[in-house]
Amino acid sequence: MPSRRQFMAAAALTPAVAAVPIPSAAAGTRDWPTGPGQRIRPQQPDRELRRILSALDQRRIEASVRKLASFGTRHTLSSQTDPIRGIGAARDWILKELGGYGIRAELQSFVQPPGGRIPVPTTITNVLATLPGTDPNRVYVVSGHYDSRASDVMDFTSDAPGADDDASGVAVVMELARVMAARKPKATIIFAAVAGEEQGLLGAAHLAESLKPVDLQGMFTNDIVGAAPPDADRVVRLFAEGVPTSETPEQAAIRRSVGGENDSPSRQLARFVTDVANNSATGMTVEVIYRRDRYLRGGDHIPFLERGRPAARFTEPHENYAHQHQNVRVENGVQFGDLVEFCSFPYMTGVARVNAAALWSLANGPSTPKNVRIRTNRLTNETDLVWDKGSDAAGYEVVWRPTQEADWTHRIPVGAVTAHTVDLSKDNVFFGVRAVDQEGHRSPVAFPVPAP
Numbered sequence: 001m002p003s004r005r006q007f008m009a010a011a012a013l014t015p016a017v018a019a020v021p022i023p024s025a026a027a028g029t030r031d032w033p034t035g036p037g038q039r040i041r042p043q044q045p046d047r048e049l050r051r052i053l054s055a056l057d058q059r060r061i062e063a064s065v066r067k068l069a070s071f072g073t074r075h076t077l078s079s080q081t082d083p084i085r086g087i088g089a090a091r092d093w094i095l096k097e098l099g100g101y102g103i104r105a106e107l108q109s110f111v112q113p114p115g116g117r118i119p120v121p122t123t124i125t126n127v128l129a130t131l132p133g134t135d136p137n138r139v140y141v142v143s144g145h146y147d148s149r150a151s152d153v154m155d156f157t158s159d160a161p162g163a164d165d166d167a168s169g170v171a172v173v174m175e176l177a178r179v180m181a182a183r184k185p186k187a188t189i190i191f192a193a194v195a196g197e198e199q200g201l202l203g204a205a206h207l208a209e210s211l212k213p214v215d216l217q218g219m220f221t222n223d224i225v226g227a228a229p230p231d232a233d234r235v236v237r238l239f240a241e242g243v244p245t246s247e248t249p250e251q252a253a254i255r256r257s258v259g260g261e262n263d264s265p266s267r268q269l270a271r272f273v274t275d276v277a278n279n280s281a282t283g284m285t286v287e288v289i290y291r292r293d294r295y296l297r298g299g300d301h302i303p304f305l306e307r308g309r310p311a312a313r314f315t316e317p318h319e320n321y322a323h324q325h326q327n328v329r330v331e332n333g334v335q336f337g338d339l340v341e342f343c344s345f346p347y348m349t350g351v352a353r354v355n356a357a358a359l360w361s362l363a364n365g366p367s368t369p370k371n372v373r374i375r376t377n378r379l380t381n382e383t384d385l386v387w388d389k390g391s392d393a394a395g396y397e398v399v400w401r402p403t404q405e406a407d408w409t410h411r412i413p414v415g416a417v418t419a420h421t422v423d424l425s426k427d428n429v430f431f432g433v434r435a436v437d438q439e440g441h442r443s444p445v446a447f448p449v450p451a452p
Contacts, residue, residue, distance in 0.1 A: 035400065035424050037412035042274075043442060045281045048183070049360050053281055055179045056356060058349040064171035065226070065348070067093060069161035069340050074148040076199045077122060077156035087195065090146055091125050094193050097174060098129040103181040103191075105129045110206050117153055117199040126203045129177045129191040133363060135392065138187040139211065140362050141219040142176060142355060143204065143300055144169025145197035148338070150327045153198060159328040163340040164320075166197070168226030172352045176359065185363035186392065187217070197223075197300055204300035208307050217368055218269050218444070219311035220358065221300040224319060225351045226343040232317040233344065235285050236351050239299075239313040240270035241292035246308040254449055258374075259403065262290070263430065263447040265310035268368075271407055272444040273312075277357040284350045287317065310444075314351060365441030366393045372433045373451035374426060383426040385433060385448060386419040393435035398422055399445055400429045408432065408445060 079086035098105035108126040148162025177191035196202030301311035328337035375384035432445035
């Protein structure tokens with residue numbers, strides 16, 4: 001075996017080889033890592049949305065929270081007939097208020113059989129206000145839950161004012177309904193105050209089941225949106241799951257083959273919210289949390305996720321667990337309980353603006369593209385995308401991002417077509433497609449699946 005010295009000597013005697021020029025990148029990757037298209041910029045509010053944002057009234061939101069807290073308890077098992085105290089009194093007041101906005105308001109009732117946190121057959125009632133769109137088949141839902149609880153979830157007699165959890169969310173939904181009631185969006189919006197949340201998301205589950213026949217393209221719940229610490233009083237969290245709750249084994253196999261763990265319909269919905277609501281018009285920052293919900297907790301978006309619908313949860317950035325769900329009492333001069341005094345009404349109004357920006361932009365823009373596919377039947381450094389034409393789209397944009405990026409970085413306007421080839425390898429980036437209408441409104445992105 002030659003020594004290191006012998007090897008080095010032999011190498012010195014080897015004729016020099018001319019440097020081989022590195023070839024330029026192949027056509028499909030020549031723009032890497034920047035790639036084709038334009039950098040994506042956030043969508044700005046149109047004139048009508050700015051009117052909506054300016055019309056949201058902090059005083060009305062505060063009045064709604066104080067009124068809901070005044071019913072003493074809104075426990076699902078509390079009185080449904082007492083005109084002053086209990087969930088029935090709260091239900092009737094919400095219905096009357098929503099109806100007074102000039103919007104169609106109705107009760108959606110069902111009997112929940114015994115089980116879990118329901119000891120006896122119990123009537124549970126959601127209060128719904130529907131703003132019809134010019135496309136009645138496309139629907140969006142925004143909700144808060146009007147039931148409350150004390151320390152013991154089965155205690156339906158103690159005071160449980162539930163100002164933050166969740167009179168705050170209901171007040172936001174009611175104010176959205178009031179401001180939007182006289183307007184005519186393209187899609188239908190359902191403003192929902194649901195019950196039975198603390199007993200197991202019961203009202204939301206019934207609502208989600210009732211909406212299975214319609215094209216429900218997005219759902220938001222506002223749950224605990226009443227307060228924030230001074231250093232985060234312009235921040236709202238938005239929980240959005242990744243791998244869909246309702247994913248079938250076949251869908252899981254497809255996702256594992258192409259990626260997309262960060263590209264569920266709910267994540268696309270959340271990205272849309274940041275696109276339209278992180279701006280000076282709302283004065284808020286939406287922090288998307290890539291989880292279905294918090295540890296040991298769950299909100300009314302979950303029954304919608306379980307039925308395969310895009311849904312996400314708004315909630316404040318730092319919950320006060322010391323007071324949440326506590327029976328109302330005083331200890332060493334400190335009040336405990338979910339009281340109005342712990343709420344911030346300017347903060348709630350900011351959350352209402354975020355909701356308004358998201359809902360109006362969704363309902364007044366084009367529908368999310370359907371049946372988006374990526375062709376994988378040939379080896380190429382190009383990417384072929386196809387999709388179905390929507391009736392409300394003037395054109396489409398292909399969007400893409402490097403796989404390590406959390407949000408879309410580039411857009412490629414492709415016009416009123418249903419197929420497009422991108423000069424960029426599908427192996428290196430993630431692609432999506434979104435619709436654009438005549439006014440320039442954009443839809444949420446649809447993530448493609450492999451074409452058959």
